[in-house]
Amino acid sequence: MDLAEYKGIYVIAEQFEGKLRNVSFELLGQARVLADTIGDEVGAILIGKDVKPLAQDLIAHGAHKVYVYDDPKLENYNTTAYAKVICDFFHEEKPNVFLVGATNIGRDLGPRIANSLQTGLTADCTGLAVDDDGKTIVWTRPALGGNIMAEIICPDNRPQMGTVRPNVFKKPEADPNAKGEVIEKTANLSDADFMTKFVELIKMGGEGIKIEEADVIVSGGRGMNGPEPFTGMLKDLADVLGGAVGASRAAVDAGWIDALHQVGQTGKTVGPKIYIACGISGAIQHLAGMSGSDCVIAINKDEDAPIFKVCDYGIVGDAFKIVPLLTAAIKKIKG
Numbered sequence: 001m002d003l004a005e006y007k008g009i010y011v012i013a014e015q016f017e018g019k020l021r022n023v024s025f026e027l028l029g030q031a032r033v034l035a036d037t038i039g040d041e042v043g044a045i046l047i048g049k050d051v052k053p054l055a056q057d058l059i060a061h062g063a064h065k066v067y068v069y070d071d072p073k074l075e076n077y078n079t080t081a082y083a084k085v086i087c088d089f090f091h092e093e094k095p096n097v098f099l100v101g102a103t104n105i106g107r108d109l110g111p112r113i114a115n116s117l118q119t120g121l122t123a124d125c126t127g128l129a130v131d132d133d134g135k136t137i138v139w140t141r142p143a144l145g146g147n148i149m150a151e152i153i154c155p156d157n158r159p160q161m162g163t164v165r166p167n168v169f170k171k172p173e174a175d176p177n178a179k180g181e182v183i184e185k186t187a188n189l190s191d192a193d194f195m196t197k198f199v200e201l202i203k204m205g206g207e208g209i210k211i212e213e214a215d216v217i218v219s220g221g222r223g224m225n226g227p228e229p230f231t232g233m234l235k236d237l238a239d240v241l242g243g244a245v246g247a248s249r250a251a252v253d254a255g256w257i258d259a260l261h262q263v264g265q266t267g268k269t270v271g272p273k274i275y276i277a278c279g280i281s282g283a284i285q286h287l288a289g290m291s292g293s294d295c296v297i298a299i300n301k302d303e304d305a306p307i308f309k310v311c312d313y314g315i316v317g318d319a320f321k322i323v324p325l326l327t328a329a330i331k332k333i334k335g
């Protein structure tokens, strides 16, 4: 493999029902940083039905080129068909790097592509950089329960691949005047490439803001003592702030709230403007999911709780007293 033939940092753009996922923009921003260091271009690969209009938004967020596979057959995500499209793309365009969001779809797609192309994949990365040689990507990911950070490289194979956690990198500002090229591609697929069949889409988690997308998260832990605060006190505070309710694993394991709300290493990684941790001790596995928050506010009875080491504002006290007072005060300010 002549490594010099492989060029371009490519983001596999993820869309759902005609809307680009935030992680696609976060990856473009980071791809741009890597590309500027290497002296390379950023490409996006966009797959779906009627998705061409989304290409401009990818350009506005940092893509120099957008390759569009717009095909009715690709309306719903399909592991084998999408992987075939991307592997064919690789053989035609010879990319150096593929960045994939570590979403349910990306975690399914990434390993299949890497295996088909016989290349290296680092899963669930939280850091991306360029090695001293100026061309190899250094993929950083937490390992062994978040106790070590592993730096992994793929020196001999291309593309260099990684899935990257959502909400680790900030979404770049859109530049409406950004110019880029939109290239229409044709997916070469036969029925045999669709090894799974889409039957029905069932939406989970009900209505309301998802924690991955929320600007404010009010999270509860074991200190909440039961399920009620998650639909009562914590939700009231989240509602006045236009946010969502999160939880520690202890709260989820106790059955107080659905696992879709779990923040942390085995839950979601979130990056809100404000994260309010109520009755959460601040275990390393929890911090792994929320330390990218702009501002952390901790409410805990124990002044020695580790969460106070990472918070911007801390209140030592009983969350059952403090949270309702906070909600009332914010309501008053908002009028």
Ligand SMILES: Cc1cc2nc3c(=O)[nH]c(=O)nc-3n(C[C@H](O)[C@H](O)[C@H](O)COP(=O)(O)OP(=O)(O)OC[C@H]3O[C@@H](n4cnc5c(N)ncnc54)[C@H](O)[C@@H]3O)c2cc1C
Residues within 6 Å of the ligand: 145, 220, 221, 222, 223, 224, 247, 248, 249, 250, 251, 262, 263, 264, 265, 266, 267, 268, 278, 279, 280, 281, 282, 283, 284, 285, 286, 289, 299, 300, 301, 302, 305, 317, 318, 319, 320
């Ligand atoms: C492999 C692995 C993966 C994991 N993944 C995750 C993960 O994704 N997310 C996660 O959260 N954890 C995860 N954990 C578990 C993690 O190690 C902790 O056990 C967990 O985060 C503890 O949750 P907690 O802070 O709610 O509970 P505790 O650690 O029990 O803390 C409860 C806190 O509430 C405070 N408190 C009690 N009553 C009140 C009150 N009335 N007002 C204010 N404060 C009060 C206490 O002082 C205490 O600090 C993982 C563990 C392992 C081993």
